[in-house]
Amino acid sequence: DTEVTQTPKHLVMGMTNKKSLKCEQHMGHRAMYWYKQKAKKPPELMFVYSYEKLSINESVPSRFSPECPNSSLLNLHLHALQPEDSALYLCASSPRAGTGDGYTFGSGTRLTVV
Amino acid sequence: GESVGLHLPTLSVQEGDNSIINCAYSNSASDYFIWYKQESGKGPQFIIDIRSNMDKRQGQRVTVLLNKTVKHLSLQIAATQPGDSAVYFCAENYGGSQGNLIFGKGTKLSVKP
Numbered sequence: 001d002t003e004v005t006q007t008p009k010h011l012v013m014g015m016t017n018k019k020s021l022k023c024e025q026h027m028g029h030r031a032m033y034w035y036k037q038k039a040k041k042p043p044e045l046m047f048v049y050s051y052e053k054l055s056i057n058e059s060v061p062s063r064f065s066p067e068c069p070n071s072s073l074l075n076l077h078l079h080a081l082q083p084e085d086s087a088l089y090l091c092a093s094s095p096r097a098g099t100g101d102g103y104t105f106g107s108g109t110r111l112t113v114v
Numbered sequence: 115g116e117s118v119g120l121h122l123p124t125l126s127v128q129e130g131d132n133s134i135i136n137c138a139y140s141n142s143a144s145d146y147f148i149w150y151k152q153e154s155g156k157g158p159q160f161i162i163d164i165r166s167n168m169d170k171r172q173g174q175r176v177t178v179l180l181n182k183t184v185k186h187l188s189l190q191i192a193a194t195q196p197g198d199s200a201v202y203f204c205a206e207n208y209g210g211s212q213g214n215l216i217f218g219k220g221t222k223l224s225v226k227p
Contacts, residue, residue: 004157042203042217043158056214090157100146100207100215105157 001026004106006091012112015081021109023074023091029104031097032074034066035090037108043090049074050097081113126224133194135221137187137204146207148215149178149189153200161189161202191223199225 004025013019023032031050035043048056049068057066063085065077074091088108095102127133139147145166150158164171164178164187171178177190187204204218 040220042220044217045214048214092157100148100205101163103148103160103215105150105159107155107157110155 002104004091004093004104006089006106006109008109009107010110010112012114013078013081014114015083017081018077018079020078021076021089021091021111023076023093023106024072025093025104026072027093027095027104028071029093029095029102030071031094032068033092033094033103034074034076035092035105037088037090039087047076048097055097078111081111083113086111086113123219124222124224126226127194129194129196129225129227131194133189133191133198133223133225135189135191135202135204135223137189137218139185139187139204139206139218141206141208141216142182142185144206144208147178147180147187148205148207149176149187150203150205150217151198151200152203152220158203194223194225196225196227199223 007022033048034046036046037043045058046060047066052068063080067075088110090108091106092103148163149161151161152158162173162176162178164180169180175192179188201220201222203220205215208214
């Protein structure tokens with residue numbers, strides 16, 4: 001299995017809702033990432049997990065809460081989001097953090113906050 | 115601001131022609147560079163990479179050139195096909211113990227049949 005699977009593919013949520021984005025990989029990668037991508041913009045790094053521990057938080061608001069239950073799974077918990085948080089949320093994994101190579105991206109979750 | 119940028123935001127080419135997409139980077143310590151292709155509704159897809167100890171690398175129909183003197187990266191696509199239409203991003207690895215991939219602004223390539 002050489003894929004990163006993200007669910008759901010599309011999500012519409014209200015500003016008072018709580019939802020979660022899920023990401024899964026079975027490549028034995030020990031680094032996992034969340035990126036946010038606005039329309040016509042490059043992906044922007046949000047979080048980095050290395051060996052299931054949060055190693056980088058790029059000053060992301062607390063309404064985004066990442067979780068790495070095990071080496072294959074990565075979640076992003078969403079609460080009290082704003083319309084400007086609407087974006088494509090991409091998950092990626094790589095064999096390990098620090099080298100930049102071997103990244104595999106999922107197809108993303110298209111999030112709309114209403 | 116971002117250290118990786120692209121000179122041309124859009125590029126339109128005729129099918130069969132060669133395409134050249136350019137990228138400038140500002141961090142001389144970056145040691146690894148990647149080109150990604152992103153089609154609508156999909157995540158970035160790896161095309162080709164190059165390490166800082168090289169100046170050229172070839173793949174199937176694609177070539178990446180790295181000029182460290184002027185901090186410039188380019189992607190050449192030979193015999194461009196309609197399936198090559200997408201947004202292309204360059205990314206650099208800042209290095210260090212964490213290693214973040216920083217993406218450039220992207221170039222939209224449109225191939226006319």
